[in-house]
Amino acid sequence: MTDFLSTLPGGLVTGAVYALLAMGLVLIYKATRVPNFAYGAMATLVAFFHYDLVEGRSLSVSLDVLFVHVDWRGDVRLPFWGAVPVSLLFAAGLGLLIERFIIRPFARAPMVVHIIVSLGLALLLSATTQQLFGADDLIVSNERAIFPRTAAFSVGGVNVSWERFGVILLVIALAGAVFAFFRFTATGLAIRAVATERDVASLLGVSARQLSVVSWVGGSVVAGAAGIALASLVVSSNPNLLLLLTVKGFAAAIVGGLTSFPIAVLAGFLIGFGEELVRHYLLPVDRALFQGAPEVLTLGAVIVVLALRPKWIFAGIREDEDSGVTSRGGMADSALARMIDPVEVYRLAKAALPLSSPRWLRAMPAVKIAVVGGIVAFVLLFPLLPLPGFWTLPANLTLIYLLVMLSFVVLVGWLGQISLAQGAFVAVGGAGTAIFANTFDLPFPLPLLGGVLLSIPVSIVVGLPALRLRGLHLAVATLAFGLAAERAIVPRFDIANPVRLPPSLDTDTARYYLFLALTAITMALAWRIQRTRVGRSFFAIRDSETVASAYGIRPVRTKLTGFVVSGAIASLAGTMIAYQLGGVNTQYASVFFSISWLANAVVAGIGAIAGPVIGALMFGLYPELTKSAVQATSISFIPQIVASALLIVVMAVNPEGLASMSRFVRSRATAYDDVADPADVEAIEAVVAATGGVATEVDGGDGRVGDEARDPEVVR
Amino acid sequence: MSTALSIEGVEVRFGGVRALDGVSFDVEEGSITGIIGPNGAGKTTLFDCISGFRRPSAGRITFAGVDLTKRAPWERTSLGVGRTFQNARLFRSMAIRDILRTVQHDGMRRSGFFRSVLGLGGARDDEREVARRADEVLELVGLAPHADKPAMELSTGMLRLAELAAVVAVRPRLLLLDEPSSGIAQAETEALAPLLRRLAAYLDATVVIIEHDMPLIMGISDEIVAMASGKLVTKGRPDDVRNHPDVLASYLGKTA
Numbered sequence: 021m022t023d024f025l026s027t028l029p030g031g032l033v034t035g036a037v038y039a040l041l042a043m044g045l046v047l048i049y050k051a052t053r054v055p056n057f058a059y060g061a062m063a064t065l066v067a068f069f070h071y072d073l074v075e076g077r078s079l080s081v082s083l084d085v086l087f088v089h090v091d092w093r094g095d096v097r098l099p100f101w102g103a104v105p106v107s108l109l110f111a112a113g114l115g116l117l118i119e120r121f122i123i124r125p126f127a128r129a130p131m132v133v134h135i136i137v138s139l140g141l142a143l144l145l146s147a148t149t150q151q152l153f154g155a156d157d158l159i160v161s162n163e164r165a166i167f168p169r170t171a172a173f174s175v176g177g178v179n180v181s182w183e184r185f186g187v188i189l190l191v192i193a194l195a196g197a198v199f200a201f202f203r204f205t206a207t208g209l210a211i212r213a214v215a216t217e218r219d220v221a222s223l224l225g226v227s228a229r230q231l232s233v234v235s236w237v238g239g240s241v242v243a244g245a246a247g248i249a250l251a252s253l254v255v256s257s258n259p260n261l262l263l264l265l266t267v268k269g270f271a272a273a274i275v276g277g278l279t280s281f282p283i284a285v286l287a288g289f290l291i292g293f294g295e296e297l298v299r300h301y302l303l304p305v306d307r308a309l310f311q312g313a314p315e316v317l318t319l320g321a322v323i324v325v326l327a328l329r330p331k332w333i334f335a336g337i338r339e340d341e342d343s344g345v346t347s348r349g350g351m352a353d354s355a356l357a358r359m360i361d362p363v364e365v366y367r368l369a370k371a372a373l374p375l376s377s378p379r380w381l382r383a384m385p386a387v388k389i390a391v392v393g394g395i396v397a398f399v400l401l402f403p404l405l406p407l408p409g410f411w412t413l414p415a416n417l418t419l420i421y422l423l424v425m426l427s428f429v430v431l432v433g434w435l436g437q438i439s440l441a442q443g444a445f446v447a448v449g450g451a452g453t454a455i456f457a458n459t460f461d462l463p464f465p466l467p468l469l470g471g472v473l474l475s476i477p478v479s480i481v482v483g484l485p486a487l488r489l490r491g492l493h494l495a496v497a498t499l500a501f502g503l504a505a506e507r508a509i510v511p512r513f514d515i516a517n518p519v520r521l522p523p524s525l526d527t528d529t530a531r532y533y534l535f536l537a538l539t540a541i542t543m544a545l546a547w548r549i550q551r552t553r554v555g556r557s558f559f560a561i562r563d564s565e566t567v568a569s570a571y572g573i574r575p576v577r578t579k580l581t582g583f584v585v586s587g588a589i590a591s592l593a594g595t596m597i598a599y600q601l602g603g604v605n606t607q608y609a610s611v612f613f614s615i616s617w618l619a620n621a622v623v624a625g626i627g628a629i630a631g632p633v634i635g636a637l638m639f640g641l642y643p644e645l646t647k648s649a650v651q652a653t654s655i656s657f658i659p660q661i662v663a664s665a666l667l668i669v670v671m672a673v674n675p676e677g678l679a680s681m682s683r684f685v686r687s688r689a690t691a692y693d694d695v696a697d698p699a700d701v702e703a704i705e706a707v708v709a710a711t712g713g714v715a716t717e718v719d720g721g722d723g724r725v726g727d728e729a730r731d732p733e734v735v736r
Numbered sequence: 737m738s739t740a741l742s743i744e745g746v747e748v749r750f751g752g753v754r755a756l757d758g759v760s761f762d763v764e765e766g767s768i769t770g771i772i773g774p775n776g777a778g779k780t781t782l783f784d785c786i787s788g789f790r791r792p793s794a795g796r797i798t799f800a801g802v803d804l805t806k807r808a809p810w811e812r813t814s815l816g817v818g819r820t821f822q823n824a825r826l827f828r829s830m831a832i833r834d835i836l837r838t839v840q841h842d843g844m845r846r847s848g849f850f851r852s853v854l855g856l857g858g859a860r861d862d863e864r865e866v867a868r869r870a871d872e873v874l875e876l877v878g879l880a881p882h883a884d885k886p887a888m889e890l891s892t893g894m895l896r897l898a899e900l901a902a903v904v905a906v907r908p909r910l911l912l913l914d915e916p917s918s919g920i921a922q923a924e925t926e927a928l929a930p931l932l933r934r935l936a937a938y939l940d941a942t943v944v945i946i947e948h949d950m951p952l953i954m955g956i957s958d959e960i961v962a963m964a965s966g967k968l969v970t971k972g973r974p975d976d977v978r979n980h981p982d983v984l985a986s987y988l989g990k991t992a
Contacts, residue, residue, distance in 0.1 A: 545853055552852045552863060556838040563827035570787060570821075571906060572813025572842030581849065 026178040027293075027300045033184045035292025036191035037250050041269025042276070042284040043198055044242040049278045050215040051228075051235035054123055055131075055492050057138040060266035061145035062114060062240055063247030064259055068153040070107035070248050073098050074164050100164060107248060108241050115240025119233050125672050127232075131491035132438055133671060139440075140619050140667035142266075147660035150259050155657070159256045166252040187249045194245060195285050198238075202281070207234055215279055264611065267503050270496050271322045278492075291321060312508025319504040323485060326493055395633075399536065403529040412528040414644030416600050419535045420608075421640035423593035425621035425632035426546055427586045432618065433626035434555060435582035436562030438495045440614050441482055441502035444509075445587045447609035448475045449594025451513040454602075457520070464522050468595045475591035476584055483583030487576050502611040510609040519598045535596050542589055547629055549585065558582050616660075619667045639663060740765035740942040741786070741910055746795035748781050748966075755781045756792065757966040763959075768936060768943045770957035770974070772950075774986060777963040779946045780822055783912050786944075787819040788812050799910055813842045818908030822915050822946075824895045826887045832898050833883040836870035836905045843906070869905060876938060877901045877931065893920040904935050911936070913945045917952055925949055929956050954978060962986070 041059065048056045056062075076097035098106065118141065126137055162169055167186035171179035202208035211231050213221040222228050250265070251257045272291055276283030295314040302310040402415060424442060431437055452471030456462045462470065485497045520526065525534060549555045557578045560568040565575045597608055607613060620639040625631025643659050741763040748756040756778045763769045771779050784790035786797055788809035797804045802815055827835050844866060846858025874880040877897050882890070890898060896916060903911065916932065917925045929952055936943045947953040953960070953974075960977040962969040964986035970977055977983055 548853045548855060552855075552859070553841060553844050553847045553866075554849055554852050556834065557841055559830060559834075560827050560838050560841070563829055564825060566789070567821070567825050567827060569809040570789075570813075570819055571839040571902070572810050573838075574808075574810045 027296045029178065029180045029184050030300075031293035031296035032188050032289070033253060033292070034296055035289030036188045037246065037253065037265070037288075038268045038272050038292050039285040039288030040191050040194065040242065040246040040249070041265060042272035042288045043195060043281060044239045044246065045266075045269050045273040046276060046278055046281055046284050047198065047242060048235050048239040049273070051211045051231045052123065052127075054126075054134050055138060055270075055278070055495070056239065057135065057266060057270075057495075058118075058141035058145055059239075059243055059269060060264070061142040061149070062111070062118075063243040063250065064257075065114065065145050065149045065247075066107055066111045066240075066244035067247035067251040067257070068149050068158055068259070069110055070103055070244075071158055071160060071164065071251060072153055073103040073106060074100050100166070104248070108244050111240045111244030112237045114244075115237040116233065118240070119236035122668055123232065123236065124229070127228075129671075132432075132436065135438060135492060135495050136618070136622055137668055137671050139615050140622075140664045140671070143616060143619055144661060144664035144668070146259055147657040147664060151657040151661060155259065157256045157258050158251055160252045164252075166249055183252065187253060190245070190249060194242065195281070198242070199281055201238075207231070211235060264503060267496075267499050267611075268318055271318050271500060274322065274493070274496055275325050287321075291318060294321070311511060312504065312506075315500075315504040315507040319500040322497055322500045326485065326489060326497055403532055411645070412532060413600075414641060416528070416532055416535055416596070417644050418636045418640035419532075419539045420593045420596050420600070421617065421620075422539060422632045422636035423542060423589055423596070424617045425624065425635045426542065426629070427589035427593070428618050428621040429626055429629065429631055430546065430549070430558075430589065431582060431586035432621070433628075433631070434550070434558040434562065435579065435586075436558075437579060437582065438491070439482065439498040439583075439586070440495060440611060440618065441498040441505065442586075442590045442617070443609045443611060443614040444482070444502050444505035445475050445478065445590035446594035446597065446613075447505065447510045447513070448478050448587075449591030450598040450608075451510075451594075452591070453595040453598040454513065454519050457598075464525070467519065468592075468599075471595040471598065472588050472591050475587045475594075479584040479587030480580060482587070483580050487579060499611065502614055506606070506610050510606055518600060518602045521599055531599060534599075538592060538596065542592060543629060543632075546589070550629065554581065616663075619664060623663065623667045623670050738765050739763070740767075740800060741944070742796075742798045743782070743786075744796045744798075746782065746785055746792045746797060748778070748785065748790060748792050754966050756785070758795070759963070759966070759968050760795075761961055761968060761971050763942055763944060765942055766940065767958040768932075768945065768956055770953040770960045771944065771946045771963060772948070772953060772960060772977075772983075773963035773969070776965065777986075778966040779963055780914055781966075782963075783819060783914055783944075783946065786910075786912060787817060810842075813906060813908075816909030816941075817912070818903040818906045818910070819912035820899045820903050820914055820916065822918065824892065824899045824919070826895065826899055826902060828888040829886055831884045831886050832879055832890075832901070833870055833874065835887060835898065835902055836873055837866045839902045839906050840866045840869065873901045873905045876904070876935070893924045896920055896924075900931070900935065904939060907939060909939075909941050911939065911941045911943045913943065913947075915946050915948060917947060917949045925952060928952060932956055950978075 041063075045056055045059055048054060048059075073096065076095055122137065122141055126133060129137075165183050167182040169181050169183050172182045172185045173180055202212060210221070210226045211234070213224070213226055214228055214231055268291060269288070272288035273284045275287035276285075278284075294317050298310070298313045298317055302313050403412065424446065427442055427445070431439055431442075449471040452474035453467045456467035456470040482498065482501055485494065489497055521531065521534075525531065549558075557568070557573045558581075560571070560573050561575055561578050561582075568578075569575055594608070617639075620635050621631060624633075624635030624638060739762045743762070744760050745758045746756050746760070747754065747758055759778070759782060771782070773779055781790060785792050786799075786804065788804070788807055788811070792805065795805070799815065799817060804812060804815065804817070807815070827838060830838065844852075844859075844862040847862045848859075851857065851859040871880070874883050877900060879894070879897055879901055882894065882898075887895060887898060896919070900913075900916065903913075913932070917928055920928075932943070932945070933956060945953065945957070957974055959971065960974050961971045962977050962980065962983045964982075969982045969986060970980045972980070
């Protein structure tokens with residue numbers, strides 16, 4: 021009994037933190053229907069800001085304009101509770117900025133776009149935190165703890181510190197405040213109205229925009245409070261820690277259907293307790309056997325709840341019929357997007373350059389052939405170029421990244437399904453290859469094939485939830501799976517030494533050509549998929565499962581096929597890592613890796629095969645080269661900040677990514693111009709004539725469908 | 737003439753509401769049958785049952801002697817059932833030409849995953865055949881000049897035409913059209929009747945149409961089924977149904 025009692029405080033504290041995270045997520049989701057994957061990153065940024073302020077920081081401001089010379093230097097340092105209002109104000113400002121510049125432009129976007137944008141925001145904030153406050157862990161010393169770490173009282177012989185006790189009370193107080201806000205204030209009531217019936221609420225004069233601001237600022241403050249309390253509790257926190265804790269928060273929130281506070285808070289406490297029990301009873305039995313058990317528990321809870329599909333979960337959640345990232349239904353409307361609208365740029369360029377566009381367009385194929393030919397020649401002759409030796413590793417890694425992005429193109433771009441567990445497939449490929457080669461001693465090509473084949477059953481297991489889940493639910497389920505794999509499975513296979521290739525292939529140059537051949541074959545197969553029946557069935561499922569099944573396309577079979585193809589491509593990347601670096605490298609199997617490369621794949625172009633090529637050069641070759649050139653003296657997070665900011669901009673301007681930018685610009689430029697394109701008028705007359713009708717008045721040729729008609733929700 | 741489609745005592749409940757309350761009727765092979773009725777009569781629900789998107793709580797639906805009642809939507813394509821949607825739904829991001837190839841998915845018997853991806857034997861012939869038929873249907877409905885436009889850029893009228901083209905490309909034996917005239921201009925509606933007749937002749941199919949446009953539906957149907965509040969009101973030749981007292985009552989309200 022004493023033994024069980026001793027788990028109480030720990031369970032309560034862990035649960036309290038999850039409950040707090042879940043609450044903030046529900047708050048924001050309820051009012052804006054945005055799943056905030058950046059929640060943990062927001063909490064981290066505020067926590068780092070806060071403890072930096074408590075620690076003290078020297079600031080200098082110098083201004084030198086004409087005759088004004090201002091030079092100020094000083095230490096900014098506040099006591100813990102003095103810094104709290106400042107930090108929470110900072111959190112509020114952060115929430116305001118995020119709402120205005122990142123959330124509002126996507127107000128009417130489909131769920132998949134929301135998911136990707138908020139993941140991009142998470143990467144952006146995490147990189148910003150590390151750039152501003154350093155990549156080291158945040159360590160909260162005893163004198164800076166939120167409450168004293170001395171014992172407050174003891175339960176059954178177990179001491180409970182003031183810190184733990186205080187945090188539990190704090191969470192209960194915050195939960196009470198949020199609950200009262202929704203119950204008793206007019207704004208809270210309005211948010212509940214918007215959560216139930218968005219369109220009706222706005223007809224009744226409730227401003228969804230205002231509520232969005234309120235809830236983002238509120239949610240951000242709750243996140244900040246959670247971050248400050250949590251950083252103190254765990255003593256030493258990694259900048260990415262809270263990103264992962266978001267998964268736990270999501271697990272709890274999703275049990276409450278992302279709209280119910282009481283259920284979310286209760287679920288948070290239950291998950292916390294469950295983990296504490298696992299930690300207390302299972303881990304001491306066999307630390308190696310049960311490693312990662314808490315994460316497996318979270319995954320289990322999420323999958324079980326989602327599989328049972330209780331009514332309350334699905335009542336509040338919007339499920340898009342239209343799940344494509346690339347379909348332009350999600351076109352954002354923002355000042356930012358208009359400002360850098362490529363169409364405007366194109367027009368300006370066209371007006372400024374004395375080129376007549378037909379000739380320029382006619383020259384295009386030649387330019388294209390030259391560029392493609394140049395790339396092919398460069399890629400083939402690469403190892404023969406007189407380059408320093410450190411070029412080969414970056415080149416090989418680039419091919420690996422290319423395949424990872426290609427696996428996202430198949431799954432997200434073509435099939436419209438989201439998976440944040442691609443890293444797990446990379447791990448499967450690597451572990452399979454290492455085991456087949458080292459343990460079973462199979463000769464060369466067999467371990468590689470084995471690693472890829474091993475991914476098929478795993479893809480089916482991961483794909484099974486996708487048969488019932490869509491959009492947000494799928495993202496959370498795969499995120500939980502990815503985390504469980506990262507913590508529970510991958511560390512068991514951490515094999516340090518590269519798998520040996522036959523002597524004739526065991527040089528960096530030979531490996532380069534081997535990887536190049538594998539990548540080229542995979543890309544050719546992907547290109548074939550895109551152009552044939554298989555690819556068309558993917559696109560059909562992405563655009564609408566209902567319509568697809570009305571035309572004889574089987575959703576279950578098609579989705580599983582897509583998951584298997586995508587998993588096989590990712591696991592091929594894993595086998596290449598095994599030959600290059602060693603079995604399973606935890607870095608390449610992490611959820612963080614999956615999310616970053618999903619972001620990169622989206623920026624480069626998630627709908628086309630050219631996307632991963634562009635992405636590999638931009639986000640693979642270039643950073644890897646600079647990294648090995650500078651020998652990584654000072655780590656800069658500027659590339660990650662730029663990449664994730666670029667992701668958000670790309671989603672706002674053209675969700676199809678950089679790969680299709682030229683086509684996109686041309687098509688939009690013509691769409692603007694041809695209000696009365698004679699070819700169109702002719703075509704309409706032809707239709708009318710063919711149908712034997714009277715050619716009197718037919719609506720406009722470029723025939724843009726009204727905004728209401730584009731929104732799948734409104735149509736239904 | 738023999739019976740193609742047979743609806744027997746079909747019943748659908750939404751909670752306490754009976755959306756369909758024991759509807760039964762037969763449709764003759766090769767005929768055009770119109771379904772009319774006020775909003776909430778259960779017309780689209782009936783279509784959902786025939787095409788498999790809703791399973792009736794009681795009753796049986798057979799087409800060409802095959803019991804359809806418990807089959808999944810995608811199974812019905814190979815059994816010859818094709819339908820359009822009330823709000824003209826297609827694959828929004830695809831160009832019309834690609835849509836017309838995509839919808840022929842089920843007919844590509846020689847194109848399994850590997851044969852398709854490796855471009856072996858039958859798969860190539862399949863692809864050629866599918867492309868040929870897509871072009872043929874494009875010509876038939878007069879959409880050839882718009883073949884490369886994505887569906888989301890089309891006007892509602894064009895989208896209707898594209899959806900008709902899509903369902904025709906599948907070559908169904910039973911064609912279910914849900915309000916083909918809704919949302920399109922009057923001039924286009926007038927052009928619709930000859931087009932529908934031409935498509936029915938091209939397919940040599942049995943056609944069932946839900947429609948609110950009375951001149952259109954009365955003009956092209958061989959038989960009319962009138963429904964109200966989930967029940968069949970009457971079934972017969974257009975002229976007889978038009979003047980049927982119960983039909984008038986359900987549209988104009990009952991007179992005491």
